[in-house]
Every structure is written in C-alpha cells, then in structure tokens.
Amino acid sequence: MSEAPVAPPTASADPARERGIGLLVQPPQPRAGWRVLPARVVAMCAVELQKLRHDRTELYTRAVQPALWLLIFGQTFTRIHAIPTGGIPYIDFMAPGIIAQSAMFIAIFYGIQIIWERDAGVLNKLLVTPTPRSALITGKAFAAGVKSLIQAVVVIAIAAVLGVALTWNPLRLLGVGAAVVLGSAFFSCLSMTIAGVVLSRDRLMGIGQAITMPLFFGSNALYPVAVMPGWLQAVSRANPLSYQVDALRGLLLGTPAHLAADFGVLLVAAAAGIAAASSLLGRLAR
C-alpha cells in the first residue's frame, strides 16, 4: 500500500463500524490483580472441556484399564482375602486407589500436550498474551484436573456397577472432586516440570512410563501401609498419591482417614509443582 497514505487512527471508528468490525477497534479493559488467575484457569479449563466434547475416544480407551483392574484384580482378591482391609471387601478397598491411579495416568502424560503445543507454536502464542507464566501453568494444571475429574466420574460409575458400596453424599463427593483435581494438578505439574527439563516428547514419554508404576505400587492404592515393608512405607509416606488415596478412601467409603493432613499435603504439593513448572516454562519458550 505504498501509494495510499496511512489512515490516521483518530478517524478509525467509522470505517470499522461500516465494515462490521466496530468492536475490534477498542482494546478490552484489562483485568487486574487477583482476578487474572481465576480468569486464566477458566479459559484453560474451557479449552479442555471443548476438546473432550469433540473427541471422547481418550475418555473411553482410558476407562478400559481401570475397569480391568477392578473386574479382575479386585474380584479375585476379594475372594482370596489375602490383604487385610479392615473388614471391607477388597474391591471396595482398591476402588479409590484405582480412581486415583487413572487420574494420575492422565496427569502424568499431560506434559506431552504442552510439548506438543510448543512444537505446534500454540504455546508461543499463549505466552505473548497478558498471562503470567504461573497463571498459564496453574490454568493447565487445573485443566488436567478437569480432564482427570471426568475420568474419575467414569471409573466411579464402573465401580458402582461392580457393586462397590460408595457414598452418594454430595458434600463428600465434592471433597472427592477436590482431591482428584489437586492430585492431578500436582502430577501434571510434575509432568510439565519434566517436560521443561527434557524438552522432548519421546523422552518425556519414557520417563512418564518409568515413574507411573513405581508411584502406583509405592502407594497405599492396592494394599494398606501397615502390610508394607519398612522401606516401602517410607516411599509411600513421601508419595502424594498415598495422601490422595487416603482422602478418597475416607470420603468414598467412610474408612478412617486423615483428611486434614491429606488435603494439606496435596495443596502444598500442587503449589510446589506449579512453582517448579512455571520456573521451567521459559525453557519451552525458546
């Protein structure tokens, strides 16, 4: 347009309205202070829900494994009474563990998505919006939580069909949701932190596969802490998954649990995860 002189910005509103793009002249009023974070969390969660609405295959394929655990492992061990569960059927005992496991699997592989977004250029564009890195990571962490939560609903439904005596108290279910979201926020941040270190999808995939099983078996998901050897008890005590399982078990089955400590640990773990992943996000931006 070297021949046409530049339109002065002052006379701009009218031609814009004529073309039906009047709103594109006025920049939106920025949100300030504390309101930024919840708004970004909502934005990221909305994207996750939209993606789930377009493609539910992952939801179904990811339901297969927990269903098998409950159906085969759960029913068999219920019959042989090999594990002391404090008087409840084994399948009931393990159901919260399987819910936590399936939520963790989703969260642990969430970092792959952020590497994919990096490779696709989507992450770079988000980083050029008025979104602080910590808000972006918090948003992603809660988006992973939403994804896990929907998965957890599916697993809870499977467990209910298999006859597990779960609570239907809405307050307790709300607590279940909170525990699932917080746990997933931690594990997705762990995953995004590793993503920020290794910077490659393949390596993250390998590390994810290497750590999920130790995290699962090194927790109280399948057996009570009391029957573990001493070293495994120590591992379990350092493993956020154990606290999540303990909370889920207490809320869903009404077994004795340490809810305050559980939620305290999950909150601190999630916050630490967000801090770690945010500080490494810059490496993904290069």
Added chain:
Amino acid sequence: MTEDPADRTAGDAAAGPADAVTCAGLVHTFGETRAVDGLELSVRPGEVFGLLGPNGAGKTTAIRCITTLLPVPAGTVRVFGRDAAQERMAVRRLLGYVPQQLSADAALTGRENVTLFARVFDVPRRERAARVAQALAAVDLTEAADRLANTYSGGMVRRLELAQALVSAPRLLILDEPTIGLDPIARTGVWDHINAVRAATGMTVLVTTHYMDEADQYCDRVGLMHRGRIRALGTPAELRQGLGERRRAEGTGGDALPTLEDVFRAVAGSGLDESSGDFRDVRSTRRTAHRVG
C-alpha cells in the same frame, strides 16, 4: 546503549509521541550464533513495515524479542514507549502476534480458537461472542467457524490466526511470514484482510516476508536485514532508486530499473558465505510449508 534507567525516562520525555517499535542496540545470541547483532529499528505508528532478509538473518529472533518471548540481553526494545524487558504484560496487551509456523489448535473449532484469545485478553463475557464473531467475519471465516481447525486449508489457518490476533484489538500486529507456503490467491486473501482491518483500525503492522513482490506492493517502508542488522532502510521505491543510481554511477547493471529483489540480492549477496540459511532454517521452513500443504 545506555543501561541507566534515569536516562531512559529522560529519553522518553524527549521522544514525543512514541514510535510503535523501537529497537536500540538489540543483541541476541544463541550460544555462538549472533542471531541479532546490534539491531537499530524504528517502526512508525500506523505504517506497514516490512522486515526482509535472507534465511537466518535474525528476523524471527528480533520479532521474538519484541514480543517478549525472548529476553532482551543487551540493548532496549520498546513498543509504544513500553519497555519489552520490564513491562512485559503492558507490551503484550498492545500486541497481536502471528508466528512463522502455522499454529492454530487443530483439536478446536475456529470459533473456539478465537474465543480462547478473547478470554486471555480479558474480553468481558457479554461482549465475547460478538467480538469473536466480528474477528471471524473480518477474515471471512464466518461460514467455517464451527468446523474443527484440522479441516482448514493453509490459507484458512492463516486467516484464523489473524482473527486470533485481531480479537484483542492490538495496536501493533506482528506477522512472521504470514504468507509462507500459501498459493497466490490465498496470499492475496491474507493481505487483503490485513489491509482492510488496518484501514479500519489504524493499527501498525510489522511483517516479515521472503516475497519481494509482496513487500513492494504492501509495505510502506522496508528494512533489509542481514546478519543480525538492518543494512538498508526506506520505502521500496527509495531502495530501488538508490540501487539504480549506484549502478549508474558504477556503470553496471545496464538500463533496466532494479526491482526490490535486486536490492535484496545486492544487500544479502554481498560477502555472503555459507554461514547463513543453515539446516535449521531450511528445515523449519519446510515444516511450515508441509503443514500448509
């Protein structure tokens, strides 16, 4: 360049109405590579400024410094007077950015892609749907808005990205090779939409391209970058004339009027060794072209 903050504010007061973009002494290195090497650049408000240069000249790196994606290790970068190193959020609110590679989220619809950017730029809910619809209409994607982006052609993805950038009413639109890999009709389409929105809103456009005909036709001024620095600056006509006069003085080049491509060759071909346009660049360009095709 001065690093003294007191000096900076003094400079501000003297500068009057701020330039859209000012880079002073900008340096950015990747290990041994000096991608940007003392860049001096000023883009005036309201103009379309074309940043040209061979592969590896440092265009994308400079743009990533201006967009706050990369830190500013040396020198200063300002966007409408705001320091890109110190007022990142303020700078980002002024920017719309379309990166070199195609980057819409393929798992979302066109409308959802734009809505995400409306949300992260704090467009209030009551205005959101209308604003998103206007952005999509501005790039002619109303019909396709509710299809998944993975069904879009390359030209449509580029226009979708334009809508994503426009939804926040940026004062500065930064486009890194917006027409790479597009067919001639799609290229014209992208430019027509850029120009229509610009005429309506008066925004400033900073664009890079390898197509000299585009630069000649659509840019008010161009800067030819080579090895991290601007080597020639002016309107396309000025640059063509300048080269013509130099050739006449030297008695080379014959009667034909030089084109902008000749200017490009004269600048980029001078003392060009094989260090520029390395494998990385070619690969990323190919990848972009592949994603488009």
